[in-house]
Amino acid sequence: MANPTTTLQNSASYEAPRSGTWDGGNEPFKASYGKLMMWFFLLSDAFTFAAFLTTYGMVRHRHLAYTGTAEAFKFSQAYWPIPEKVFNSFPGLHGMDIPLAFVALMTMILIVSSVTMVLAVEAGHRMDKDDVQKWLLWTLLFGAMFLGCQAWEWTHFITGSEHGLKMADGSTVFGANLQVNEYGPVLFADLFFFITGFHGTHVFSGLCLLTYAFIATTNGTFHKRGHYEMIEKIGLYWHFVDLVWVFVFTFFYLI
Amino acid sequence: MAHHAPEHDYNDGTHAVHGKANVKPILRALAWIVGITAFEFLLAFTMPSSTLRNSIFIILTIFKAFFIVAEFMHLRHETKGLIWSIMVPMALLVWLLVALITEGSAVGEAIFSAYK
Numbered sequence: 001m002a003n004p005t006t007t008l009q010n011s012a013s014y015e016a017p018r019s020g021t022w023d024g025g026n027e028p029f030k031a032s033y034g035k036l037m038m039w040f041f042l043l044s045d046a047f048t049f050a051a052f053l054t055t056y057g058m059v060r061h062r063h064l065a066y067t068g069t070a071e072a073f074k075f076s077q078a079y080w081p082i083p084e085k086v087f088n089s090f091p092g093l094h095g096m097d098i099p100l101a102f103v104a105l106m107t108m109i110l111i112v113s114s115v116t117m118v119l120a121v122e123a124g125h126r127m128d129k130d131d132v133q134k135w136l137l138w139t140l141l142f143g144a145m146f147l148g149c150q151a152w153e154w155t156h157f158i159t160g161s162e163h164g165l166k167m168a169d170g171s172t173v174f175g176a177n178l179q180v181n182e183y184g185p186v187l188f189a190d191l192f193f194f195i196t197g198f199h200g201t202h203v204f205s206g207l208c209l210l211t212y213a214f215i216a217t218t219n220g221t222f223h224k225r226g227h228y229e230m231i232e233k234i235g236l237y238w239h240f241v242d243l244v245w246v247f248v249f250t251f252f253y254l255i
Numbered sequence: 256m257a258h259h260a261p262e263h264d265y266n267d268g269t270h271a272v273h274g275k276a277n278v279k280p281i282l283r284a285l286a287w288i289v290g291i292t293a294f295e296f297l298l299a300f301t302m303p304s305s306t307l308r309n310s311i312f313i314i315l316t317i318f319k320a321f322f323i324v325a326e327f328m329h330l331r332h333e334t335k336g337l338i339w340s341i342m343v344p345m346a347l348l349v350w351l352l353v354a355l356i357t358e359g360s361a362v363g364e365a366i367f368s369a370y371k
Contacts, residue, residue, distance in 0.1 A: 028336055029334050043345070046345065058360065
């Protein structure tokens with residue numbers, strides 16, 4: 001407990017109000033509270049995804065790597081599979097070997113949705129309600145398309161191939177779930193479900209936010225407010241989802 | 256909150272109020288990201304898997320991340336303080352990730368290879 005008299009004596013130096021950058025009453029980062037908090041939330045979200053990627057790196061390191069050529073590759077639980085042999089199907093082209101084409105399409109869809117989101121934010125700066133609505137709708141469309149692609153990919157991954165994988169005990173495993181996996185070690189499927197699933201959940205929440213933003217824009221809520229900052233905040237979140245996908249794509253599908 | 260007017264001016268020179276859309280920097284960032292991704296696909300099919308290829312992939316990914324964060328998320332145009340308060344924790348996080356994987360792999364190696 002400080003002695004009150006001492007405090008009073010020392011307070012002389014505080015009498016003149018201070019007006020520095022960090023002394024209150026202004027915005028040192030020139031960003032509103034909401035925008036700053038969105039940034040710090042995304043930072044904490046990055047920690048979560050970093051934990052996933054760390055787990056992925058360690059688990060993968062604990063398994064043997066496949067060292068042969070891609071042509072000679074056979075699915076086995078003895079080693080980590082190479083991605084171009086796991087993710088090599090495309091909707092409507094059954095039985096054909098089209099490595100990574102579908103995931104390339106998904107990546108492009110998400111990047112394009114990010115661009116349409118920037119355009120919505122940019123239209124908000126110009127207070128152009130019609131443009132904001134237009135670009136939000138495009139973003140919603142591409143986001144929903146991405147989620148649909150992911151649903152297809154999961155279904156394919158879970159269902160598996162017609163021939164399946166012969167196990168050591170004579171049984172055959174088809175597809176993958178959290179306990180069995182025809183493509184390789186069980187943990188490969190587990191990490192696939194957790195990492196892409198957690199990302200997909202983020203896309204889904206993003207779509208909910210975008211739907212809200214579209215309705216509010218249509219109702220003129222932001223126009224009456226005088227600024228479209230809500231679009232900016234949701235935009236930050238949406239770009240983060242795209243950012244995470246860029247990393248998931250590299251670690252899961254390329255390396 | 257309802258009557259909160261933005262104190263900062265959005266018209267910082269990069270955005271014209273009620274004017275024409277300024278989409279050039281956005282499209283440039285898009286071109287970079289698409290180009291890098293196309294190059295990654297080229298590498299995935301023409302270069303045999305190796306540590307070098309993985310390093311190239313990770314470096315290119317960081318480049319893509321730069322374009323998304325700097326241009327799409329607009330961080331490049333924020334104040335220095337905000338840039339640092341986001342980038343310093345991220346840099347520490349990358350350090351943590353590398354350290355955890357390296358150390359963890361070494362510990363795992365020691366445990367599982369001790370009786371071989």
